[in-house]
Amino acid sequence: MEPTIYASLDDVTLSFGEHVILKNCSLKIVRGAITCIVGLSGAGKSTILRLLDGLIEPSSGHVYVDGHDLCHTPERDLVELRQKTSLAFQFAALLDSLTIGENVGLPLREHTALPDEKIRHIVDDALESVGLRHVYDSLPNELSGGMLKRAGFARAIVTRPELVLYDEPTTGLDPIVTNLITDTIVRLREKLGGTAVVISHDLHSIFRMADYVAMLFEGAIIAYGPREEIRTSTNPFVQQFLTGSEVGPIPV
Amino acid sequence: MGILERFGERTIAFLEYLGGMTSLIGESVRSLVHAQIRYAETFVQAYELGIGSLLIVLLTSLFTGMVISLESAQQAVQFGIGSLVGGAVTYTSVRELGPMLTAVVVAGRVGSAIAAEIGSMVVTEQIDALRSMGLSPVRFLVVPRLLALAIMLPLLTVFADIISILGGMWIAQAYAHINPASFIASARQAVGFEDVVKGLLKALVFACIIAFVGCYQGLSTRGGAAGVGRATTSAVVISIILIFGTNFIMSYLLFGGH
Ligand SMILES: Nc1ncnc2c1ncn2[C@@H]1O[C@H](COP(=O)(O)OP(=O)(O)OP(=O)(O)O)[C@@H](O)[C@H]1O
Numbered sequence: 001m002e003p004t005i006y007a008s009l010d011d012v013t014l015s016f017g018e019h020v021i022l023k024n025c026s027l028k029i030v031r032g033a034i035t036c037i038v039g040l041s042g043a044g045k046s047t048i049l050r051l052l053d054g055l056i057e058p059s060s061g062h063v064y065v066d067g068h069d070l071c072h073t074p075e076r077d078l079v080e081l082r083q084k085t086s087l088a089f090q091f092a093a094l095l096d097s098l099t100i101g102e103n104v105g106l107p108l109r110e111h112t113a114l115p116d117e118k119i120r121h122i123v124d125d126a127l128e129s130v131g132l133r134h135v136y137d138s139l140p141n142e143l144s145g146g147m148l149k150r151a152g153f154a155r156a157i158v159t160r161p162e163l164v165l166y167d168e169p170t171t172g173l174d175p176i177v178t179n180l181i182t183d184t185i186v187r188l189r190e191k192l193g194g195t196a197v198v199i200s201h202d203l204h205s206i207f208r209m210a211d212y213v214a215m216l217f218e219g220a221i222i223a224y225g226p227r228e229e230i231r232t233s234t235n236p237f238v239q240q241f242l243t244g245s246e247v248g249p250i251p252v
Numbered sequence: 253m254g255i256l257e258r259f260g261e262r263t264i265a266f267l268e269y270l271g272g273m274t275s276l277i278g279e280s281v282r283s284l285v286h287a288q289i290r291y292a293e294t295f296v297q298a299y300e301l302g303i304g305s306l307l308i309v310l311l312t313s314l315f316t317g318m319v320i321s322l323e324s325a326q327q328a329v330q331f332g333i334g335s336l337v338g339g340a341v342t343y344t345s346v347r348e349l350g351p352m353l354t355a356v357v358v359a360g361r362v363g364s365a366i367a368a369e370i371g372s373m374v375v376t377e378q379i380d381a382l383r384s385m386g387l388s389p390v391r392f393l394v395v396p397r398l399l400a401l402a403i404m405l406p407l408l409t410v411f412a413d414i415i416s417i418l419g420g421m422w423i424a425q426a427y428a429h430i431n432p433a434s435f436i437a438s439a440r441q442a443v444g445f446e447d448v449v450k451g452l453l454k455a456l457v458f459a460c461i462i463a464f465v466g467c468y469q470g471l472s473t474r475g476g477a478a479g480v481g482r483a484t485t486s487a488v489v490i491s492i493i494l495i496f497g498t499n500f501i502m503s504y505l506l507f508g509g510h
Pocket residue numbers: 016019021039040041042043044045046047048090
């Protein structure tokens with residue numbers, strides 16, 4: 001059966017001033033699957049997630065999510081779509097005036113009519129799933145970078161969105177928490193059938209969770225396919241990236 | 253770069269500013285009309301900015317009332333019209349200096365804080381996070397600050413008016429032996445209730461200026477910590493200029509006929 005597409009970039013070009021970040025970049029995100037995006041630092045991976053979340057618009061081309069064209073859609077009309085998607089930011093981006101618990105519960109408080117105890121319960125569960133139950137009442141500036149990142153992760157999954165965009169969810173975390181997060185991503189997909197896009201540099205967890213892997217290089221997706229296909233790819237770029245070798249077509 | 257080119261660039265930047273400001277105001281009004289108001293946040297903001305600004309507003313207006321009294325009492329006694337000093341102090345305080353000085357002080361204290369807070373939220377992606385959650389930064393941040401200022405600035409202005417008149421009265425008595433009863437009589441003759449209301453109307457307009465300029469500068473912050481610094485400075489500079497300009501226009505429209 002042909003997999004259905006939940007979101008896609010269609011021939012997207014994006015530049016900041018003179019600096020071209022993405023060039024005729026196309027990518028399909030399969031519904032109900034975990035797609036991992038790999039690429040060099042500064043390649044534009046976070047930029048792709050920001051495009052998929054409608055935070056920025058491409059200079060040309062189109063971005064589709066669940067059948068909606070995000071380009072030239074007024075901010076007001078994105079609100080509904082954004083309740084079905086969420087972005088776990090690379091640097092957490094928690095609101096520093098709210099406690100961790102309030103931060104994680106914010107999407108629920110604003111978009112649902114759930115009673116406070118129920119929200120508290122869901123938030124506790126979400127924090128528990130990233131090993132952070134004890135920091136409910138702490139402020140973001142009282143937490144370490146890794147703890148913030150996990151709280152940001154909890155905020156992104158708390159509404160059980162259809163599409164979750166994870167920006168380096170495990171970078172900078174210890175191996176045990178890394179496994180915890182990776183498992184949570186997989187479990188969410190299995191339990192809820194949600195779609196996920198994960199940016200990661202961690203090959204071990206990529207090959208543990210990914211259904212599809214895409215490699216971004218010089219502004220375009222140069223390799224895309226099911227996990228095993230990429231793992232055994234003979235593409236010299238992919239080979240070099242996976243082995244981390246300094247010799248090969250990717251300039252160091 | 254040629255002069256024409258630079259002029260063109262400045263014009264475009266100015267039009268962009270106007271456009272951005274207009275849409276910010278438009279969205280805020282829409283939020284208000286739909287009663288999408290976060291009351292708790294509004295209350296916290298109002299409390300903080302009110303309490304935080306009270307002392308400095310009281311001090312500046314006290315000294316201003318005193319100095320007006322000092323200057324006018326000196327002249328008035330020379331010309332034998334000491335009984336008019338109360339009117340002079342009250343008139344200038346209620347119609348001009350009360351609203352304007354309060355607004356300038358609050359612009360420096362609160363407008364800058366708003367720009368700095370929102371600006372740092374921009375550079376740490378907190379604003380993007382709000383948008384990403386389907387929450388409007390305008391409803392979430394701008395509207396509570398706008399309402400808080402719109403409530404507190406007129407209130408602070410009332411305090412400023414009162415303390416500046418009291419200061420003036422004290423100096424008039426201590427320095428020119430004008431007794432409080434004659435000071436108050438002259439004040440009541442010179443200034444009507446209508447003048448007080450017009451002064452407060454000014455304060456309301458200044459509140460909107462401080463809130464919108466502070467929020468707009470904050471939201472359009474670019475480029476890290478230095479960007480936040482620039483946003484803060486320009487929020488204060490722009491709102492103070494607008495306050496002075498608007499004050500003149502409003503005085504002309506409200507009091508020009510007299
Ligand atoms: N607002 C911006 N203005 C100018 N350039 C930008 C902006 N945002 C990103 N860039 C540039 O876009 C490029 C891609 O940035 P992006 O954050 O998407 O990289 P990334 O692949 O996520 O890198 P990393 O793995 O280090 O997180 C970078 O070269 C960056 O300098």
